[in-house]
Amino acid sequence: MSYDLSQLGWDQTCTSAFRRFDRADSIPGRVLRADRGVSTVLTADGVTRAALGGGVLLDAARDPVGLPCAGDWVVLRRWPDRRITLELVLPRRTVLIRRTADKDASGQVLAANMDTVAVVEPIHPEPDEARVERLLALAFESGAEPLLVLTKADTSLDPGAIARQLAAVAPGVPVLPISVRLGTGVDELRRYVAPGRTCALLGRSGAGKSTLANALAGATVMPVQAIRDADGKGRHTTAYRNLVPVPGGGAVLDTPGIRGVGLLDTGSGLDRAFADVTGLAARCRFDDCRHEAEPGCAVQTALADGTLAPRRLASWRKLRREIEIESGRRSVRLARARQAR
Numbered sequence: 177m178s179y180d181l182s183q184l185g186w187d188q189t190c191t192s193a194f195r196r197f198d199r200a201d202s203i204p205g206r207v208l209r210a211d212r213g214v215s216t217v218l219t220a221d222g223v224t225r226a227a228l229g230g231g232v233l234l235d236a237a238r239d240p241v242g243l244p245c246a247g248d249w250v251v252l253r254r255w256p257d258r259r260i261t262l263e264l265v266l267p268r269r270t271v272l273i274r275r276t277a278d279k280d281a282s283g284q285v286l287a288a289n290m291d292t293v294a295v296v297e298p299i300h301p302e303p304d305e306a307r308v309e310r311l312l313a314l315a316f317e318s319g320a321e322p323l324l325v326l327t328k329a330d331t332s333l334d335p336g337a338i339a340r341q342l343a344a345v346a347p348g349v350p351v352l353p354i355s356v357r358l359g360t361g362v363d364e365l366r367r368y369v370a371p372g373r374t375c376a377l378l379g380r381s382g383a384g385k386s387t388l389a390n391a392l393a394g395a396t397v398m399p400v401q402a403i404r405d406a407d408g409k410g411r412h413t414t415a416y417r418n419l420v421p422v423p424g425g426g427a428v429l430d431t432p433g434i435r436g437v438g439l440l441d442t443g444s445g446l447d448r449a450f451a452d453v454t455g456l457a458a459r460c461r462f463d464d465c466r467h468e469a470e471p472g473c474a475v476q477t478a479l480a481d482g483t484l485a486p487r488r489l490a491s492w493r494k495l496r497r498e499i500e501i502e503s504g505r506r507s508v509r510l511a512r513a514r515q516a517r
């Protein structure tokens with residue numbers, strides 16, 4: 177069996193990154209799934225399992241962010257005794273990363289090298305604007321193009337109205353209502369998994385991510401929640417992140433539902449997710465405007481004339497504060513670690 181890795185986005189940049197490590201016994205591949213100590217990797221020769229090599233383990237001991245994850249381009253090594261090891265993770269073009277409770281880690285990598293991050297939010301039960309905002313900030317921060325997918329469009333009489341309502345919390349982001357049940361919107365999503373392109377799915381448990389992945393793959397690759405419970409809450413069905421190649425196209429990267437997601441942000445992802453607010457803030461008279469009662473505050477003007485929703489401003493402030501507190505903690509930790517050394 178032979179597989180053309182360019183279908184999955186292997187390009188000139190990958191080729192030159194790989195060349196630096198190229199040896200007779202090295203082969204490139206893309207991680208479909210990463211488990212503890214072993215990765216499932218798609219190479220030109222098909223799917224193989226590879227144990228983590230010493231170098232990768234050493235890097236990961238310093239910072240788990242260096243561990244391979246679904247979507248990573250990697251270098252494998254074939255040993256004379258037919259063992260295969262994963263020797264290197266090639267530089268990530270984009271990376272979806274969230275804050276973890278782990279004090280020393282710089283975060284948890286959810287997906288790598290995707291072109292699009294689709295925030296997947298169900299129309300039923302009611303979409304949660306605050307969750308969409310938070311996930312979009314994470315999506316923007318990844319470096320990939322965000323997309324908002326509204327699933328289960330068949331549960332609403334007017335999905336278009338819900339899409340318009342949510343577009344207000346997703347400025348500049350395409351909003352795509354989809355019903356896999358009715359087959360509507362799936363073809364639009366297919367554009368994001370064209371040959372060479374990868375789309376990661378991110379959203380709460382039960383949102384319908386795996387159902388989408390299966391629809392794109394044209395097969396049941398991911399198990400989905402069998403029975404819909406009345407409150408729509410459901411339990412986690414997908415337990416691992418999985419890159420699923422799409423026949424005749426690129427790939428979709430399914431992830432387990434996330435409950436809370438801590439932002440690990442330099443601020444730029446958040447600012448881009450709140451482009452409406454930051455765009456206004458840039459027009460305030462004072463550079464250090466706090467958008468409270470200062471004269472010439474464009475944000476207050478927009479609140480007064482109804483072009484900016486108060487909820488939206490409150491949301492932005494809340495997430496900003498969270499990031500500030502977190503980065504404060506981080507620098508204290510770093511300083512302590514330096515002192516300890």
Ligand SMILES: Nc1nc2c(ncn2[C@@H]2O[C@H](COP(=O)(O)OP(=O)(O)OP(=O)(O)O)[C@@H](O)[C@H]2O)c(=O)[nH]1
Pocket residue numbers: 327328329330331354355356357358379380381382383384385386387388399400401402403404411412413414415431432433434
């Ligand atoms: N009515 C309707 N139900 C859907 C649609 N798509 C998915 N569902 C249902 O939503 C439930 C959850 O779907 P999953 O695909 O397992 O959700 P998930 O986001 O992968 O969930 P986790 O793996 O737990 O994160 C299933 O019972 C699906 O049948 C749709 O278009 N319409």
Ligand SMILES: [Mg+2]
Pocket residue numbers: 385386387398399400413414430431432433
């Ligand atoms: Mg799932």
Ligand SMILES: [Zn+2]
Pocket residue numbers: 457460461465466467468470472473474475476
């Ligand atoms: Zn202002």
